[in-house]
Amino acid sequence: MAHYEANGVRLHVQELGEGSPVVVCIHGLGMDTLASFYFTLAAPLSEAGARVITYDLRGHGRSDKPPTGYRFRDTVDDLLALLDAMDIDEPVHLVGNSYGGCIAFGVAAAQPSRVASITLVESMPAFGENWSAGIAYLFTGEIDGDHEDVEKHRRAVREEILSQSNVPDGARVDHMMKLSGQTLRRTGIATELPWSAPNTEDEIRGVSCPVLGIFGSRSWMVPLAPVLRDVQPHARIEVIEGLGHFILAEATKDVVGLVKEWVFEPSYA
Template sequence: MATMRVNGIDVHVQRLGHDSGSARPVVVLIHGLLIDSLASYYFSLAPRLAEEGLDVVMYDLRGHGKTSRPPTGYRMEDFVDDLDGLLDALVIDRPVHLVGNSFGGAVAYAMAAARPERVASVIAIEAEPPARAWARNMYEGLVGEQGGLVVQQVTQWLRENPGERNARPFRAAGRVLDETALAQEIPLSALLDEDLSAIRCPVFAIFGGASKLSAQTGMLEASLPHCRTVVLPDLGHSVLVEATAQTYALVRDWLLLGQEAHALGEAR
């Protein structure tokens, strides 16, 4: 466990498989919003990717887990600056592969657009690029006319399960919502153009077939020059939890095999 001073906050980061004397591909895992933390990767993808010979970085987003919880600074630009600063602090000077789950996928897309020289590829799990539709969904989930759907769900769960042992993620989410401007600031983030032209790296998008986000597949493949999409039938938004083994296999194959295919395609 390590804490690094990045962009004015203390960021909790874990690194697996790192060998300072090698040039292993670096994979940065970015978790979802509110009830999530780097722990979701620690108990799913991270150890196995490190065993495959990859240099794996996990970190808690600002306001989450063991990272600082400043009262403000929760626009997408802040999350991108945090990631950019973390790569500097870790002295990672070559392009990295970003794996983002849900909100983490939006951060990965935004980073690829803002710092293209630092991103080798994006793997987005049940995520959408931070464009106009994303901002609308964030507003409905976090603000809305009656407090936002996500906020209502967290509040109701805490009210109905005050003594549950598994309530820790929901209590943490409640603290973030109570103590920060996250809910108000995220929908005000700077957005990508609708044509997604700022994203030039290869993209692999994984969706659950029962999730409304899976409707993006055609748009992504039409907008992004190097994009592959996979829809896992009958799964909802929690693909990483519902189908961990299948998600791992897809991510592993993309990282270890897919990049060779992209390189061959570009050479031709």
């Protein structure tokens, strides 16, 4: 375990392996931390010879939790600064779960020479009004408003989360939503991120490294897969049948197999 100063915050980092390639895993928002990768992909990839870096996003886990600094570009700049702080100058393979994939594309758009490949695990690039609206919808329950409307929204989000799991556990979802709410309320994520500028479509189209997208067939992300194919025509898309959004946890073996093959030999579809 280590902490690195990056872009004005201390980021908590866990690292496994010392080989090559370098794989950086980027987790999602709110209820997620580096643990989702540390207990799934990190060990198998490092055992295969890779150097695997996982880190807590600002506002999450054991990283700093400043009250502000949660625009989309802030999270991109955090990762770029972290690579500098760790003296990593070779192109890295970025594996992003949910919002983590947005950061991966943001880094590739900002500094393409630093990215060898991108793997999206239930994720899409951050561009367009639909992306901003989707982020705003998720956070509506954590923004001040009419109490009845907020509670109604939280119940709707809870049901959507449950519907995305093959082993729905209401008590666990309630606990995770409570933790997520605490994260959102003590930081500026809910008020800054939805209204910050994501990437432009041209920036996403300009990303030239190999891209792999992994989705669950029942996921709310599946209808967006054609959008990914449109902006990244050479992306490879893999769909895991029968699963929803939580494929990293519920189909770990399948995801590990796909990512392990990919980072050692990424290619264009």
